[in-house]
Amino acid sequence: SQTIHQWPATLVQPVGSPLSLECTVEGTSNPNLYWYRQAAGRGLQLLFYSVGIGQISSEVPQNLSASRPQDRQFILSSKKLLLSDSGFYLCAWSNPGGGENTIYFGEGSWLTVV
Amino acid sequence: GNSVTQMEGPVTLSEEAFLTINCTYTATGYPSLFWYVQYPGEGLQLLLKATKADDKGSNKGFEATYRKETTSFHLEKGSVQVSDSAVYFCALSAAGGDDKIIFGKGTRLHILP
Numbered sequence: 001s002q003t004i005h006q007w008p009a010t011l012v013q014p015v016g017s018p019l020s021l022e023c024t025v026e027g028t029s030n031p032n033l034y035w036y037r038q039a040a041g042r043g044l045q046l047l048f049y050s051v052g053i054g055q056i057s058s059e060v061p062q063n064l065s066a067s068r069p070q071d072r073q074f075i076l077s078s079k080k081l082l083l084s085d086s087g088f089y090l091c092a093w094s095n096p097g098g099g100e101n102t103i104y105f106g107e108g109s110w111l112t113v114v
Numbered sequence: 115g116n117s118v119t120q121m122e123g124p125v126t127l128s129e130e131a132f133l134t135i136n137c138t139y140t141a142t143g144y145p146s147l148f149w150y151v152q153y154p155g156e157g158l159q160l161l162l163k164a165t166k167a168d169d170k171g172s173n174k175g176f177e178a179t180y181r182k183e184t185t186s187f188h189l190e191k192g193s194v195q196v197s198d199s200a201v202y203f204c205a206l207s208a209a210g211g212d213d214k215i216i217f218g219k220g221t222r223l224h225i226l227p
Contacts, residue, residue, distance in 0.1 A: 034215070043219030044158075044203065090157055094207075094215065101207060102148065103215045105157040 002027035006091040006106035013113055019064075019078040021109050023091030026072065031093040033074040034103065035066055039087040050074060051096065086113045116141040120204045120218035127194055128226050135189040135221050137178075137204035145206040147171075147180055147187040152201040152220070161189075161202070199225045 006023040048066035091106040121136040150158040162171030164180035204218040
């Protein structure tokens with residue numbers, strides 16, 4: 001069966017510090033991968049999605065970046081965090097091809113920038 | 115472009131009340147439609163889905179019917195429980211080409227004992 005895991009689950013970072021959130025998927029090949037952010041009191045915002053190694057699409061301008069060094073690994077990074085980067089970050093995957101494919105989420109990572 | 119609009123919350127109901135959370139969508143072609151649930155402090159879980167017009171998705175007593183004529187996918191439950199308190203997200207997956215999943219803003223549901 002397929003599993004998705006992201007870490008760390010919780011972190012508190014000072015303004016201006018770097019960020020690295022990691023996500024891995026097991027039990028499937030060539031998945032579509034996603035990073036979403038859920039700010040307090042707001043809905044889900046798609047940040048990045050990837051259809052293959054090295055292929056990243058950015059949905060919103062920001063100081064975050066994403067990378068996909070391996071087929072089932074997706075990393076969210078920042079060189080210098082802002083207060084507005086605080087939120088709940090969710091990694092997700094789906095089978096390629098769109099249409100009826102369901103998207104599956106990781107456990108989420110709580111980021112507080114202080 | 116594709117979009118999902120769902121009723122704003124919070125929605126507060128008493129236990130055993132009837133629940134409806136409205137969701138409408140805009141999309142070209144025939145998207146698949148989903149409801150996800152997020153319990154406090156957790157990630158999102160798939161609740162139910164429907165992949166074509168007139169399909170009814172159901173799970174844990176929740177139901178939603180894919181209505182193409184009204185471009186809607188309203189979530190219903192006949193008798194809610196305190197444990198149903200969560201945030202509910204409506205979502206669509208566009209048919210063909212673009213693999214992005216589009217979510218509504220979520221509706222927070224509070225069930226009072």
